[in-house]
């Protein structure tokens with residue numbers, strides 16, 4: 001990163017993100033690099049998340065994603081031909097782990113019709129009010145989506161932009177969902193959710209992945225994340 005102008009740096013970060021759908025890549029918290037791109041803090045304390053294809057290329061996460069328990073759960077919800085679209089390991093570092101602002105997953109993972117994306121969020125450590133548990137607005141999955149992030153191609157360069165604006169949600173509408181290590185939260189693709197800055201001394205590690213019912217569903221061509229020849233979206237049921 002040394003010697004890059006702010007514009008070049010932004011472009012290189014965007015490229016790194018936009019081409020991460022079929023790879024295992026590392027994303028860091030804000031403010032952890034100096035101007036030359038050197039770590040200001042130990043890398044293991046600076047990492048925000050790893051994504052977005054752990055489910056395909058890491059044997060441990062592949063096994064968990066396709067485990068009998070996950071398959072049974074998803075079958076019990078009535079999904080017929082679910083595919084895995086992305087996966088992430090989120091660290092939520094002690095004293096440091098950044099907030100995830102209120103959003104709907106369908107903003108980033110859009111389908112037609114809506115209602116076909118489901119997040120499976122597994123707590124690998126206790127997730128508490130102090131270390132940044134998830135918060136949800138009850139019933140918010142029923143109101144459609146407010147904003148979409150789309151991929152825009154300018155020559156060979158990919159950039160993203162937003163259509164629509166995210167409403168400002170009153171804090172009082174959110175309810176927290178602390179959960180113990182080993183617990184699992186299902187996240188509807190349109191429910192509004194967030195997590196707050198981790199000011200505590202405890203990390204909050206999670207493994208999360210998103211699936212889509214592929215039967216009768218169109219994956220939007222302008223989503224940032226697209227299946228590739230290297231990684232078509234794998235079937236969940238194996």
Ligand SMILES: O=C(O)CCC(=O)C(=O)O
Pocket residue numbers: 090100105119121187193194195206208
């Ligand atoms: O784990 C978090 O803090 C946020 C996760 C999230 O928003 C998601 O998986 O959709």
